[in-house]
Amino acid sequence: MNRERHDAMLDDVAVYALGAASPADARRVREHLAQCDDCRAEYAALRPAVGLVATSAEACESGQNGPHASALIKARLMRAVRGDAARSASARGAAIVWPAYLVAAACIAIALGTTVANISGGVRLKTAEAQLQTMQADLDADARRLDESRTTIADLTGADAKRYPVANGTIVARGEHIYLAMHDMPAPPKGRVYQAWTLPKGAKAMAPSVTFVPDAKGVAVVALPQDARATSVVAISVEPDGGSKAPTTKPIAVATLN
């Protein structure tokens, strides 16, 4: 490349560094940069200047770009982020953030336990203990359901979840879990239900999975008990109430997991 053409290329490098080159020119400059030390040095020299151009737009703390707008954005973002972080922690088995009603119930249980210590008389003590056990069982059941819900949400929204779009929804696989996340599903005919099917890897016949019906809005989020890692196909069909051992109708949705 002669001197004049090379100088012109240095101008092209500046345009490329600014991000104002056409795709074809950008490709040409990148190829040239790979083999020209002078132009690489020019590119490295101009990059900070482009950083300055970007910095010039940084919003001030006052005026049109003031903190009010940023505070609203931040509030929205942090609400979503903290919720997601809590779900992630829960899914990992880390510290569980209890909702207010569980905290209140736990406080009642603790207060009741303290009170019980001061009650004289075996009958009243046994009654209180029985109430406490029932309450504890309810709390445990609630905590389990809450944990399952959190795991489901974390799985459905996880960045590493694999999503397979099907009619009226998506089949989601994350780790060993499989979910049907369905919407706008028509109610099945009377005496019929939807049934999920899975094809284990290496198998030739679909195996029956859970049956379900969508809610009044046509929404159904269903966790399948099968292991996603050992499953190659997931399907849904309409079956008689109670389910079938083998599909009796043509599937309305089929997804091949990979």
Added chain:
Amino acid sequence: MAQVRARNADAFESLYDAYHRLVYGIALRVLADVPAAEDVTQSVFMKLWSAPDLYRSGNFPAWIARVARNRALDVLRGRSLRSESELPESVPEVDSLEDVAFARIDAATVRGALARLPEEQRDPIELGFFGGITHEEIARRSGIPLGTIKTRIRSGLRKLRDALDGAVTA
């Protein structure tokens, strides 16, 4: 960023506090529309939270500035937001002076340096960066020869670079 990858909401909040004005400012400059700039800001940071691995290494402010610019330009062009694979990658080379450009030079100083550029150099630089148009389009709109536009962009960027050198050594 390692803490953000570990789903640390406090670390994310610190990152937001440090860079939201840069992201919002770029988006507002490109779009000249407060709600749209807010949407872009939210979108950039939400993407950062949901897919932190998109940033791999290098100069983080430079990277997020480019992400903000690209997202805002996509909105400006009326296109759907870029897919993850199209997002700019991390700046491959470590340039300590570029770090300084983001870390130590305040926006007011930079705006002053830009304002001191001759208009014939400042306009194509700002049009190219915030307007998202190519140098050919700049030349066509202004009626100035293409080669002249390119030379003015380079001269302007070099003067800004010199101003940065002056600010760092001052």
